Amino acid sequence: MPVRVCRLAKSLAPGLHVLCCAALLWIALHTHALAQAPDTDAHLGVGSCAGTNCHGAASTTKSKSAVIQNEYLVWQRYDKHAHAFTVLQGDLGRRIAANLGIGPADRAPECLQCHADNVPAAQRGVQFHLADGVGCEVCHGGSGRWLGPHASGLVKHAELVQNDGLYPTENPVARAKLCLGCHEGDETRFITHKIMGAGHPRLSFELQTYTQIEPAxxxxxxxxxxxxxxxxxxxxxxxxxxxxxxxxxxxxxxxxxxxxxxxxxxxxxxxxxxxxxxxxxxxxxxxxxxxxxxxxxxxxxxxxxxxxxxxxxxxxxxxxxxxxxxxxxxxxxxxxxxxxxxxxxxxxxxxxxxxxxxxxxxxxxxxxxxxxxxxxxxxxxxxxxxxxxxxxxxxxxxxxxxxxxxxxxxxxxxxxxxxxxxxxxxxxxxxxxxxxxxxxxxxxxxxxxxxxxx
Ligand code: HEC
Ligand code: HEC
Ligand code: HEC
Ligand code: HEC
CATH class of the missing domain: 1.20.1420 (A middle domain of Talin 1)
Known part of the structure; x- marks a missing residue:
């Protein structure tokens, strides 16, 4: 819906387009989020980032925007995180779960906590799909509070990080903690040798290399x-x-x-x-x-x-x-x-x-x-x-x-x-x-x- 509204704004007055689109998007997304998911730290879903005027463009260079805007396509086409949920349903995923006797892997919390954005039901917005795997909000933070001001283009990145729950992925310490949570484990997620014995691949990780090959x-x-x-x-x-x-x-x-x-x-x-x-x-x-x-x-x-x-x-x-x-x-x-x-x-x-x-x-x-x-x-x-x-x-x-x-x-x-x-x-x-x-x-x-x- 917001995308269509933006196109309308563009045809009316190209100069006004960015601001108008942003303001409408802010209102639309905000009402949307609040109506559907009362929790302000809601995860609104990959779909809410993927508009063609946002991060779902086909461009490969930065034109007017500060970012390339094709991030969604890169993630969907080349990033293994986009398939992190579906691998649970493949041969190896099923084999591991069967060896462990934990029921279907795509429903087992032991697997979902690293292979999907497994937030509680109350935090899931309308465009949230567990099958999207490790989506944008796993790394960039639930967008319930920041999506509106972010899409408006009126609020600085640092302020969104400070006040609205946007995750500081650019900071190496914050990024290390984020990625290691799944690539090595943390208090809530952990791969034991028993899970390895059931067939889980060995975990290997290096922050800089993995940031590049994700691909960036x-x-x-x-x-x-x-x-x-x-x-x-x-x-x-x-x-x-x-x-x-x-x-x-x-x-x-x-x-x-x-x-x-x-x-x-x-x-x-x-x-x-x-x-x-x-x-x-x-x-x-x-x-x-x-x-x-x-x-x-x-x-x-x-x-x-x-x-x-x-x-x-x-x-x-x-x-x-x-x-x-x-x-x-x-x-x-x-x-x-x-x-x-x-x-x-x-x-x-x-x-x-x-x-x-x-x-x-x-x-x-x-x-x-x-x-x-x-x-x-x-x-x-x-x-x-x-x-x-x-x-x-x-x-x-x-x-x-x-x-x-x-x-x-x-x-x-x-x-x-x-x-x-x-x-x-x-x-x-x-x-x-x-x-x-x-x-x-x-x-x-x-x-x-x-x-x-x-
Ligand atoms: C602590 C986080 C964590 C948990 C818990 C976890 N995984 Fe994984 N899994 C990973 C990571 C990270 C990789 C990618 C390893 C790599 O390539 O470096 C992976 C890879 C896999 C792969 C291979 C995917 C491919 O592309 O070939 C399968 C299959 C898999 N996991 C299934 C499972 C199942 C089933 C469970 C539950 C029993 C589970 N995982 C639990 C983090 C986890
Ligand atoms: C596995 C974690 C991860 C996932 C998943 C992820 N990102 Fe990122 N993203 C990063 C990291 C790390 C950076 C680079 C550091 C930075 O600038 O914040 C980044 C950078 C970005 C940037 C560039 C910021 C800039 O200032 O130039 C945008 C835009 C972005 N991501 C959007 C998305 C969108 C949209 C999705 C989902 C389709 C997504 N990301 C999924 C980790 C992730
Ligand atoms: C919620 C858990 C989670 C987080 C957080 C996470 N990853 Fe992953 N990552 C996975 C899983 C699961 C896979 C395996 C997906 C598959 O193979 O289907 C994976 C796969 C990868 C791969 C592909 C590895 C290969 O063998 O080809 C790279 C690269 C990667 N992650 C980098 C990162 C980086 C960099 C970060 C932090 C910015 C990060 N990941 C954060 C769960 C996570
Ligand atoms: C102290 C010895 C020891 C270490 C260290 C060890 N393993 Fe094992 N591993 C075993 C034993 C014993 C088995 C059971 C072998 C069997 O059932 O035939 C096993 C089984 C496995 C299996 C199943 C093999 C199969 O044929 O199905 C995998 C996969 C595996 N380990 C991976 C790992 C990974 C990855 C690491 C390192 C993170 C690791 N192991 C560290 C002793 C070890």
Whole structure:
């Protein structure tokens, strides 16, 4: 309905169109929302964002508007979130639910809380459909209060965030908490090893990379910067590492995740410490864990990344993190001490580090130093886990991307890209992961990074 009203306004007086359309939309949507869903934090549904004059246009460039306006089409055509609900009805979704004995997956709260916008019925507006999966309002906040003033174009972004419940997705800390809630879990949503055992894919996440491959439905340019602070990719990556570790150790400390029978909750552990063949020997001693062979160890990939970040940016925090991570390995895998207090201490350090990284101004020198530190780690036993190699690869990609945006010579960029391609090739699949190939790819990254500083 609002779209038709806007078209009418356009034919009457093109100049007036924007304002008139906005005002009518505000009134129409507001009355609509209030009549249908009394809760002011109502989720009005993807349909309420998808008008052709709003975010459902076919355009691929910004014309008069501050945003491209094709966000709905990008989401619907290319973003897996649009299909997050329907995958529950597919073969794998049905298989997982049947193995768990929880009834149909598309009705199980255990699945819906991550695969849809599962707000209570009272908060669902008329255009809300659970089948829309992970829709706009999951990330941008229920639009009951902000849609009207937002569509009017009269209220600033910062004010909508401050007063009306628009979520600050541009802020790396806020974004990390948002995405990790589903991509790692939180108090209400969690994937246990039992759910993995039933067939759920392994979760993997890196804030900057995943923001880009979603794919991004936004462009950072002058129009963007006029409204928002644009954090460089390297910062989004670093902040994401701190919050991912904070979340992981917080969950380890939570008595809710005590595991089953004699086993602890196995989902915290490196998958491949159990799931790999026993004929291709690959165990290597790791000084950072101090563990003997034959023991599973927790997935410390984010901690390995943070070590390289902190060494450059916050060395004091880095040292306490390193000591505590080793103690946590010892407590969880070798029974030396109680894990929970150590995990909570690490959570506090990661939190502090997250705040410091969010305020840090990353220089070219920082990026080069972190890339070299990570590339050197990639040539040691700390990259013998697939999870660590995968994180290091995404880290290289985020740093190289930032260097490119800030300006780097074509030759150096080409050398870094070639090294990155070798990292991608070495980490293509978990089952075929070969630490030696990754070590050699990391050597290429180190040489490219060292040359870059000359
Ligand atoms: C903590 C959040 C969370 C919960 C709970 C959860 N999932 Fe998922 N699920 C994810 C994420 C995130 C992915 C994507 C993983 C990736 O590719 O990185 C995923 C992927 C999947 C996939 C693969 C989709 C594809 O495109 O191939 C299926 C199927 C699936 N989940 C089914 C389920 C079922 C069934 C349940 C309930 C038993 C469930 N999930 C519970 C977060 C969750
Ligand atoms: C998985 C989370 C997620 C979903 C789902 C999502 N977005 Fe976004 N959106 C983001 C992030 C992250 C950004 C980039 C950071 C920013 O500028 O806020 C963004 C940016 C935007 C922007 C650009 C803002 C600008 O200032 O240039 C618009 C417009 C937008 N989203 C609209 C939508 C619409 C419409 C939908 C649904 C069709 C949607 N988004 C679904 C996470 C999401
Ligand atoms: C409500 C839970 C939820 C939130 C919040 C969420 N996601 Fe997702 N995400 C999912 C699920 C579920 C899938 C799997 C969908 C599928 O495969 O059908 C997924 C898939 C993805 C994928 C595709 C992964 C692949 O294997 O191809 C990317 C990329 C992604 N999410 C990025 C993000 C980012 C970035 C954010 C934060 C801005 C975010 N997600 C927030 C639930 C969520
Ligand atoms: C401490 C050892 C251990 C760790 C660590 C571990 N698993 Fe498992 N996993 C097992 C065992 C034991 C089984 C049951 C095997 C069986 O039933 O044949 C299993 C079963 C599975 C299955 C079902 C396999 C099938 O054939 O149906 C999947 C999938 C799975 N795990 C994924 C994971 C993922 C993903 C991780 C890491 C997040 C992980 N596991 C970590 C021991 C482990």
């Amino acid at each position: 439905h936004f462009v950072v340019d002058d129009k963007y910067r006029a409204r928002k602070v644009a954090s460089p990719a390297v910062q989004v990556w670093a902040v994401g590492q701190a919050w991912a570790l904070e979340r992981l150790v917080g969950e380890i400390a939570d008595p809710k995740h005590g595991g089953e029978g004699v086993f602890p909750e196995l989902v915290f552990f490196d998958c491949q410490s159990c799931h790999h063949t026993t004929t291709e020997l690959r165990w290597q001693k790791r000084a950072s864990t101090g563990l003997a062979p034959g023991l599973p160890h927790f997935n410390d990939a984010n901690a390995v990344m943070l070590r390289a970040i902190a060494a450059r940016v916050a060395p004091g925090l880095g040292r306490s993190l390193e000591t505590d991570i080793r103690s946590l390995h010892q407590a969880l895998s070798a029974g030396a001490g109680r894990p929970a207090p150590i995990a909570l201490r690490i959570a506090a350090t990661a939190h502090q580090l997250g705040d410091e990284l969010a305020a840090h101004d990353f220089t070219q020198g920082d990026m080069r130093a972190m890339m070299i530190a990570l590339a050197q780690t990639g040539q040691t036993s700390d990259a013998s886990d697939y999870a660590a190699a995968e994180q290091a690869t995404m880290a290289f990609a985020s740093i190289i991307y930032t260097l490119k945006v800030q300006g780097v010579s074509a030759g150096r960029y080409a050398a870094m890209r070639a090294a990155l391609e070798a990292c991608y090739a070495a980490t293509r699949t978990q089952d075929a992961y070969d630490p030696a190939a990754f070590a050699s790819a990391s050597g290429m990254v180190e040489r490219a990074a060292v040359a870059d500083g000359e």
